[in-house]
Amino acid sequence: MKVMGAVDLRRDKDSSVVLVSPDSFPEAIKATIPSYPHLITITAVHIDGGIELIYSFDNLRGEMRNIIVRLPEKEASIQSISSYLKGSYIYEMEVRDLFGVNFLGHPIPSARLLLPDSYPTNAPPPLLKTVSLEQLSRILDEAQRQEPPTMLTPVTGSSRYSVESLVILPFGPYHPALKEPEHFAIALEGERIVEAMPRIGYVHRGIEKLAENRTYLQVLFLVERVCGICSFHHSWTYTMAVEKLLGITPSKRAEYLRTLVAELERIHSHTLWIGLLGYWSGFDTMFMWLWSARERIMKLLEMIAGNRVNKSFITIGGVRRDVSDEKLKIILREIAEFEREFRKITDEVMSYDPLIERVRGIGSYNAETAILSGAVGPVLRAAGIPYDIRKIEPYGAYPEISFNVITGSRGDVLSIADVRVRETFESIEIIRQVIEKIPSGNPVPPTFFTGGGRDGEAIARTEPPRGELYYYIRGRTGMKTPYRVKIRTPTLPNLVLASEALKGYTLSDIPLILTMIDPCFSCEDRAIVYVGRRDPFIVKLHRTPPREISGGCTL
């Protein structure tokens, strides 16, 4: 069987890896996009005195193509590809922030994506190998001493906006209609949204740098805490990448148990989201119903792993503890109970006209916009694209489980809700099959892996509740710590889509449309779209002529 997703990037003989020079780079990209329209992410690695950029594409059917280009360390620059693929702009900003690479022709030049405002402009980019964690902390502490933290006042650029009738409304970072810190500059014409520009990064913790300073086993606990909702998927994807790098094969039973916990996580996450949908559309009872049903799943997770949220269930080479047959029986029983409850509640709410009327046709988008933005998960599937990593690149126990990929026919809040409800039922079926087919054996490795890495790189992808999650790990022989860990979470591309989908709707729809993608800013916060106060810049509108917004607009 072809080991999916694990590419020995340099030694691969098939066409999935293309090494190009900066000069022939634009041609290579142009030739790739028609058949590989989904840009997964851009991974940068500072290695051997240069910066390597890996553009990972997928053809939406599970075949990847990696285009690798090497840039010099000093004054690295390369052509931006955002004119071909809109969604790439956010990845380019990430690389610019963390590695100092300049992207020529970028729609938002010289803006920051991830770093705090207090990050000195003359400080080295944080992910360069030439700067240590201690040096960085010292530089930033010093900067903070000179300028103690103050509340950021986002300055609106309304008076400078080239169209006089537009008002720019700063929205967030702490706002009653937002559950997580983020900021949007919303350009309004009357009540209608013309443009929405996100500025995130309030939750940026610098996890990728921390990971380079901890051992392989310690990083497992760190990445679990990238996100407290999909915590298990983060640790699983990381573990998969490490196992591929080191050639470790976990036992079959371990793979089944991992699948079991992953699907329980999907159920609790989807239930949580459907509850929040009720909350944001003024249907509090629905929120309470669903969250109390969800507790049944949380109890199961606690029973399996000993903790509800950050479960620390998985380990490199297996899982940390077995689940006994009695417990599996309890899971079967409870899951049946949950299904009954969940069906009753969703039948009730999804046929409640005021709710349907509130969410139908809100935040609509089509498949083309979704692909161009790079959207993943239920957001992409609701527009009719069956992109599900569990199916196109099966991992864990999924190759032996039969299940359907749920798709919708149009993208809007209602159809995404519908997709999530149906996916929950599908997950329940998967859990039944897992428990029925689970092989016996010992899933716990005799000792925990505490070793180091070896030369090489590995890619792993999974399908958490919010969509494709991507990990890239580079190891070095003799190093106890990973040389580079790159994480691409699903909310980042989905946010590009949400900003698109906001256009044309009114202020009161913002919470619903933002909730639509089930944003998780803790996951995503490696991203900020920020423009310096005095920097004139151009925001390129999708399919409309560029409009100039200059001066004090904090995006």
Place this chain on the structure above:
Amino acid sequence: MARDNLRMIRKSPWVFHFNSGGCNGCDIEVVAAFTPKYDVERLGMTLTSSPKHADILVVTGPVTRQVAGSLKMIYDQMPEPKIVIAIGTCACSGGIFRGGYNVIGGVDKIIKNVICVPGCPPNPRAIYSVIKKLYDNKIGGDEGNGSSRS
């Protein structure tokens, strides 16, 4: 004010929830504490969206550099008397993210007098019991004296 914190709050205590850069684990458990199974609302508490209406500030996360100013400002906007609860190991000390270049590491670096509830994340039952103790007026921050543990 120390021990009489809640006695001085004559109304039902309202809570403002501030995510200072956590992983979302603590945030979800805080919200879960408000839902039917744990239901701190039965103590008259509710989540409010304005710090100016709040009596209790619940902070989660290790405090990133970007939000430190907002945290201070939101705390300042709350009327006296006010109680600050740091939920989760991150908010207590920086937790697993301690040492990261963008985290300040703990709410007590910004605000003095914080009640710490460690755990990653603390179970909603733990959150409930802390709030219940507060409600019963058994614990309170030691004023101006750094953090006290529950």
